[in-house]
Amino acid sequence: MSGDRVVNGKPHPEPYIRGAEMVGADPAECIVVEDAPTGVGAGKAAGCKVMGVLGTHSVEELRAAGCDWVVKSLLDVNVTPTSDGLRVTMQTI
Secondary structure: OOOHOOOOOOOOOOOHHHHOOOOOOOOHOOOOEOOOHHHHHHHHHHHEEEEOOOOOOOOOHHHOOOEEEEEEEOEEEEEEEEOOOEEEOOOOO
């Protein structure tokens, strides 16, 4: 999705609410992947679970913003299709 599909960008939750709508999912069933506290806050406000990825912000900043999980890299995340959706496993820090 791109910014032209929403009226309000982050930190407003609209981008994540709209993204969930576009794939026909309840935001509570979605995992937002973010590297910045502003995006983490938007994802949480949308009702999503949020995975923080280290990059421009520290583990402490991402956790303070409300991440459900923090990983060093997306290389630490595995997604496997299942008969009823996806199975996500990760090596958290």
